[in-house]
Amino acid sequence: xxxxxxxxxxxxxxxxxxxxxxxxxxxxxxxxxxxxxxxxxxxxxxxxxxxxxxxxxxxxxxxxxxxxxxxxxxxxxxxxxxxxxxxxxxxxxxxxxxxxxxxxxxxxxxxxxxxxxxxxxxxxxxxxxxxxxxxxxxxxxxxxxxxxxxxxxxxxxxxxxxxxxxxxxxxxxxxxxxxxxxxxxxxxxxxxxxxxxxxxxxxxxxxxxxxxxxxxxxxxxxxxxxxxxxxxxxxxxxxxxxxxxxxxxxxxxxxxxxxxxxxxxxxxxxxxxxxxxxxxxxxxxxxxxxxxxxxxxxxxxxxxxxxxxxxxxxxxxxxxxxxxxxxxxxxxxxxxxxxxxxxxxxxxxxxxxxxxxxxxxxxxxxx
Amino acid sequence: xxxxxxxxxxxxxxxxxxxxxxxxxxxxxxxxxxxxxxxxxxxxxxxxxxxxxxxxxxxxxxxxxxxxxxxxxxxxxxxxxxxxxxxxxxxxxxxxxxxxxxxxxxxxxxxxxxxxxxxxxxxxxxxxxxxxxxxxxxxxxxxxxxxxxxxxxxxxxxxxxxxxxxxxxxxxxxxxxxxxxxxxxxxxxxxxxxxxxxxxxxxxxxxxxxxxxxxxxxxxxxxxxxxxxxxxxxxxxxxxxxxxxxxxxxxxxxxxxxxxxxxxxxxxxxxxxxxxxxxxxxxxxxxxxxxxxxxxxxxxx
Numbered sequence: 258x259x260x261x262x263x264x265x266x267x268x269x270x271x272x273x274x275x276x277x278x279x280x281x282x283x284x285x286x287x288x289x290x291x292x293x294x295x296x297x298x299x300x301x302x303x304x305x306x307x308x309x310x311x312x313x314x315x316x317x318x319x320x321x322x323x324x325x326x327x328x329x330x331x332x333x334x335x336x337x338x339x340x341x342x343x344x345x346x347x348x349x350x351x352x353x354x355x356x357x358x359x360x361x362x363x364x365x366x367x368x369x370x371x372x373x374x375x376x377x378x379x380x381x382x383x384x385x386x387x388x389x390x391x392x393x394x395x396x397x398x399x400x401x402x403x404x405x406x407x408x409x410x411x412x413x414x415x416x417x418x419x420x421x422x423x424x425x426x427x428x429x430x431x432x433x434x435x436x437x438x439x440x441x442x443x444x445x446x447x448x449x450x451x452x453x454x455x456x457x458x459x460x461x462x463x464x465x466x467x468x469x470x471x472x473x474x475x476x477x478x479x480x481x482x483x484x485x486x487x488x489x490x491x492x493x494x495x496x497x498x499x500x501x502x503x504x505x506x507x508x509x510x511x512x513x514x515x516x517x518x519x520x521x522x523x524x525x526x527x528x529x530x531x532x533x534x535x536x537x538x539x540x541x542x543x544x545x546x547x548x549x550x551x552x553x554x555x556x557x558x559x560x561x562x563x564x565x566x567x568x569x570x571x572x573x574x575x576x577x578x579x580x581x582x583x584x585x586x587x588x589x590x591x592x593x594x595x596x597x598x599x600x601x602x603x604x605x606x607x608x609x610x611x612x613x614x615x616x617x618x619x620x621x622x623x624x
Numbered sequence: 625x626x627x628x629x630x631x632x633x634x635x636x637x638x639x640x641x642x643x644x645x646x647x648x649x650x651x652x653x654x655x656x657x658x659x660x661x662x663x664x665x666x667x668x669x670x671x672x673x674x675x676x677x678x679x680x681x682x683x684x685x686x687x688x689x690x691x692x693x694x695x696x697x698x699x700x701x702x703x704x705x706x707x708x709x710x711x712x713x714x715x716x717x718x719x720x721x722x723x724x725x726x727x728x729x730x731x732x733x734x735x736x737x738x739x740x741x742x743x744x745x746x747x748x749x750x751x752x753x754x755x756x757x758x759x760x761x762x763x764x765x766x767x768x769x770x771x772x773x774x775x776x777x778x779x780x781x782x783x784x785x786x787x788x789x790x791x792x793x794x795x796x797x798x799x800x801x802x803x804x805x806x807x808x809x810x811x812x813x814x815x816x817x818x819x820x821x822x823x824x825x826x827x828x829x830x831x832x833x834x835x836x837x838x839x840x841x842x843x844x845x846x847x848x849x850x851x852x853x854x855x856x857x858x859x860x861x862x863x864x865x866x867x868x869x870x871x872x873x874x875x876x877x878x879x880x881x882x883x884x885x886x887x888x889x890x891x892x893x894x895x896x897x898x899x900x901x902x903x904x905x906x907x908x909x910x911x912x913x914x915x916x917x918x919x920x921x922x923x924x925x
Contacts (some may be wrong), residue, residue, distance in 0.1 A: 309825055330831035346844050356830035357842070379735040405830065 259320045259412035259445050260285045261306060266315035268301055268469075275301045276469040287586075288439050288446045292456040293466030294492070299449040302466070303415050306447065308332045319412065330479075334404030336374070339418040341398040344389040349401050352385040353377065356409045376404040379438065396427040403435070407442065414439075416448045420455065432459060453493045455480065465489050484610065487617040490545045496574055498545045499584040502614065510544050510609070517559045517579055521606050541614035548574065550608040551586035553594075557603035563594050577602060676898035683892035695899035705900070708883040715797055715868075715879060716861040722801035723857055727808025728850065734809070735816040745813070752806040762869030763799040767871070792874035800867060804860070808853045815849035816842070851919040855912060862908050880904055 276298045283289040293299045304310040306317060308329035316323050324332055325392060343352050353373045357364050364372075377383045380400045385393065388399065388434040399419055406414055419435075420428045436459050439446045450456055456463045457477045464474045464490075473485035485492035490498040503512040510519045553575075564583055565576040568590065575586045575594060594600065611620040644652075682687035699705050709853055734745060751759070766774050767785035775783050785795040819842060827837045865881040884904065888897035 307829060309828065329828040330833075331824075333831075334829065336824055336829040338826070340820075340822055342820070342822040344823065344826075344841060355827075355832070359830075359832050359836045405826075409830070504815065 260318075261413060261445065261447070262318040262321075263302070263306070264316045264318065266302070266305065266312045266317070268298070268305065268310065268313050274469060276312075277463050279469070279471055281464060281471060281474070283445060283447060283595065286443050286445055288436065288448065288459060288461040290456040290460030291447065291464045291466055292451070292453060292463055294451055296470040297466040299451075299466055300417055303336075303417050303447060303449050306332075306413070307334050307336050307415050309336075315568060322531045333411050333414045334415055335409060335411040337399075337402050337406050337414070337419045339421050341395075341402045341422075343393075343398055343401055343405075345390060348379075348387050348389055349393070349404075352390060352401055353386075353404050353408050355598055356405060368409045372408045374441060376408045379441075381406065382432075395423050396431065399423060399431065403438075407438070413444070414444055414446045416446065417451055419448075421450070423450070428455075432602050435459065443508065453495065457493070465492065467492075472584060482608075483619070483621060484545070484554070485622045486618055487543055487545070487612050490610065490612070490619075494547060496548050496585045496587070498610075499548050499551065500612070501544045501546075501582070501584060503544050504539055505542060505611075507523075512544070512579075512582075518602055519606070521609060543612040543614055543617070545610035545612060545619075546584075546604050548585040548587040550605040551577075551584065551602055552604070553586065553588055553600050553602050555601060557601040559603065560599060560601050563598045563600060566594060566596060575600075627836050631733065632878045633672075636819055670919050672898040672901060675895050676902050678895040680895040681892045682894045688895065691895070694725050695896045696903070699896065699900055699903060705880075705883065708878055708880045711793060711876065711878060712862060712880040716858055718794065719797040719799075719800040719864075720854060720857045722797060723808045724850070724854065725806045726801060726805040727810075727853070728812045728846075730805065731812035732825040733811045734813060741800055745810075748809060749806045751803045752810075754803070756803075756866040757870060759799060759803050760867045763795075763802075764871055767795055787874070789876040792872040792877040796864075796868045796877055797852065799871065800864065803867075804857060808850075808857065811853040815846035818833060819845045847922050848919060851915065851922055855915045855919070856913060858915065859908055862911070863904070 261281075261283040263279055263281040266276055266281075267274070268276040270609055279298075279302065281302070290560070291299045291302060301310060301467055305312050308324070308327055308331075309403075311325075316325060319332060330440075344355060347355070350373060352375060354369055357369045357372065373386075374383075375460045377386055380403060382397060382400050382404060385401070390398065393401065397423075403419065420431055423431065432455060435446075435448075448455075448459060456481075460477055462474060463477050463480050465472045465480065469489050472482060473489050475483075480489060480493055484493065484498070486502055489508065491500060501512050503510050505521065508521055510521045512518070559579060561577040564578040567574040567576075571590055573588050573590050573592060573594070575588055576583050577586055577600065588594075612618065613620065640743075645825060650900065675688070677690055677692060678688035679691050679694075730748065734748075740745070764786065766772050769775060769782045769784050769787070772785075774785070775781065784791065786792050823845075824837065827841055832840065847896055863881055864879055868877055868879050868884070869882055871877075881904070884897055884900050887893050887900060
């Protein structure tokens with residue numbers, strides 16, 4: 258268990274800058290998820306904490322100690338990679354024993370046996386122990402590689418998209434298992450993923466990374482309901498948040514290119530004390546609204562046409578068309594709609610997030 | 625036109641006009657090769673087997689008499705032949721072990737990001753491209769006791785490399801190591817670069833030391849390809865002739881192939897030398913078979 262801090266980290270590979278001015282703090286026993294698109298610098302961050310990569314600038318602290326000169330072995334971290342990296346030609350048991358067997362810190366045989374047995378039990382791979390690793394399925398392999406991490410009782414668990422190569426069912430199952438494991442071990446986890454559902458469902462805290470910068474850090478709830486900018490808003494959530502250009506006129510949202518208006522309640526509740534009113538009046542804005550906060554109602558203020566219907570079983574995701582712009586709405590599955598049908602919709606005005614059109618930053622976060 | 629896997633002959637083609645079917649075109653390519661093999665490889669092989677049971681001498685007109693297993697019996701009871709085998713075994717072990725050590729070592733050094741890696745690798749491969757005879761002649765000059773560059777560089781005075789009975793075999797082995805280590809290096813390099821990098825990273829994370837990593841990850845993964853290198857080099861070393869023949873005439877460095885050559889073309893004991901050739905062939909086959917068995921076992925693991 259450990260507390261990790263990254264201070265002002267930058268990393269470049271030749272001309273390519275992977276990370277710029279990264280600050281990150283992961284509390285002891287926290288499940289921290291680093292979320293970002295491919296190439297955002299997630300893996301680089303993780304490898305720097307593991308000691309496989311050295312930062313060009315900045316410091317890494319583990320439990321308050323600057324670990325710049327420490328190799329991967331001294332940092333005492335465990336790393337689970339997407340490609341499993343099991344040692345070929347060995348059985349599952351030999352793989353699990355591997356980290357316990359180097360001569361320098363060799364444990365007594367009984368202890369090794371005990372730890373392997375416990376890890377195997379936790380991950381439910383006891384029946385596979387004597388099997389060669391190339392005879393395992395993807396899910397089993399990933400369990401073994403997680404097992405190899407937990408036999409050692411490292412200070413930090415680093416996971417680099419461990420579930421991405423698995424099929425959907427297995428991914429869901431392992432997601433729950435991993436989360437339970439973390440609670441059971443009380444260990445510090447840093448989990449890297451591009452999948453926002455994983456981030457939302459597993460993380461105590463989520464850090465959103467974009468082009469080598471941390472855009473926002475917070476609980477999944479904060480990230481989802483109060484995105485710092487339009488990038489986070491559109492990246493997190495499936496379907497993503499609707500972002501509509503417009504202006505605020507007399508407490509009403511006026512969508513300029515779409516020619517429709519919606520009421521907006523302005524108050525402390527909505528803006529969290531940010532500058533509103535006169536300063537906001539007439540200024541170009543982006544209105545963000547989650548699809549589940551858009552609802553259809555016969556007497557609603559705006560008329561739209563149904564452009565597309567996606568049936569997800571529990572719900573339907575509608576694409577509505579107003580003028581030449583579209584927005585998504587999540588409606589109950591029993592709602593009866595057909596493509597090109599005319600509907601009327603409204604939004605939950607207190608759920609609307611306002612972003613500055615120029616900078617993309619949410620007005621709640623600005624200043 | 626049908627686009628099947630085996631293309632049928634286009635009926636309008638010139639080949640068709642000449643009446644050549646697919647089969648006859650195939651035969652046109654294969655038959656010369658097979659004929660060549662039969663005339664120059666298989667026929668002598670079988671013919672010499674016949675001679676090995678006779679007292680035939682190619683230098684006389686005397687007819688060959690069938691002597692049964694006499695030649696084999698004599699050879700296997702001849703202490704000189706056995707000492708030639710012992711010398712050959714010693715030579716094979718020294719030279720293959722040396723090549724393995726040097727070749728694999730250099731491959732380990734090269735298996736990282738260093739500037740001019742391609743150029744260095746190519747330059748290191750050069751000895752392998754030379755002809756055995758040329759290498760022998762050059763090394764004879766290098767080994768020369770009075771003005772050879774090796775004694776000069778090492779400050780050994782007039783040390784006799786090739787004329788010293790104790791040293792001669794090692795000197796030949798050294799030359800062979802120089803010449804063929806690049807071959808082992810090339811194969812090792814292929815094996816080493818095929819070890820996924822993330823395994824090394826995982827091992828570093830698992831706090832394995834360099835030796836532990838080498839013996840538990842690198843070596844087991846490179847072993848099959850190293851085994852292939854060993855098979856090739858053992859077979860080659862076993863039949864070494866030109867290099868040793870050119871470099872030295874010391875009896876302590878008389879490999880089995882040199883003994884065979886002398887028997888066949890200096891003493892003209894054609895029948896007996898055929899028998900010896902068969903004994904050597906069987907030995908090489910046996911050794912190779914053992915290696916191949918082992919190779920399969922390594923691969924299975």
